[in-house]
Amino acid sequence: MKKTTEEIIAETRVFVQSSLKDAEAGHDWWHIQRVYTTAMELTHELQANKLIVALASLLHDVGDAKFHDGDESVGPKIIGEFLKTQNLDFEDYDHIMYIIEHMSFRKSASFDGDKTIEFQIVQDADRLDSIGAIGIARAFSFGGYKGRPFYDPNSLDTEKTENSTYQSGKAPTINHFYEKLLLLKDQMNTSAGLKRAQLRHQYMLGFLEQFYQEWKGVS
Template identity: 40%
Template sequence: MMSKDTIISEASDYVRELFAGNSDGHGADHTMRVYHNAQKIMETYPEADAFIVSLSALLHDADDHKLFNTENNLNARLFMEKNDLPPDTIEQICRTINSVSFSKNRGRSPETLEGKIVQDADRLDAIGAIGIARTFAYGGNAGRSLADSIKHFYDKLLLLKSEMNTEAAKDIAQKRHEYMTGFLEEYYEETGCRHDQVIE
């Protein structure tokens, strides 16, 4: 097996190839931000397995059902098998990846510290200024109206602050949450629209 640093570098290249041309907010740039978010969170949790966290973050969207018609983490597994990772490591990373998705893990916190970190890292990229940008990028690509994209804030984005697992992520999420509520208030003022839900 190659060195762990080399595998991480290879994974970065792999996701750039995998997501080439993606413009709906789930591209390689998103993956790299999740990776860097995970590195930042790990500074507070030195006991976490850095290799598991890093590779899981890089491969977390490699089989996203919105983007790929694969089963059983096929794209992630192909990369890891090609790089001769031990079977138990492959399974651990796949379990971590599978614990990340918001829609598939509502109200459930990952069992491992590594899973908690990667889930938080992904959710942080769904809120704040970048979360706003990604929401409208995805909405435009999917043919959503502005109203539908605004509804997404209430269906998901405004809920994420209270669903973070780690204290490090909670601190970052608070600031990003406040930025989103400020954006919504400005949006309503500029459009003359009002929403019947209270922004907390």
């Protein structure tokens, strides 16, 4: 008997929680939960396919390449094997895999394929979790995980770096704001996503202003 949407989502949640139980704090289950919650809000607002958005948002960081020596094949293999246990329609399976395989920031510069509304929603939800107060916390968490200094005034580069440098470099975490975080507002796909991003973007600008003042010893 075919499973209901809610049954599939529930089983996916259990699978993802187990898969990410030892994940770095910025890419753990709570990141997934936030992305999922935001994606569901956008799905309701934009009348998108709940099953596609739910599964893509829940599964998108399973087997993330940056935690597997840059191997882009690990995630799709693990995710694909799990999805096959859910007896999805072929179209739904392909749609979910397409979103997950193409939605990341590191792939966005070279991606020129079609973005369904479901793709746009999941990508916006993931990007929203990369900015604002949570985005700042995640950036410093990942920087610490990678052993990066949080700031070096002699190495600040306000230009976006190449994807290979972005993934493997040891640049300070503050640089990451200019490499990625401050760019995301203008890369939102939906008006609903942009509205949320504008507030978070302003919060980051305020944080940077305060950070530089305190770095200089200005109270």
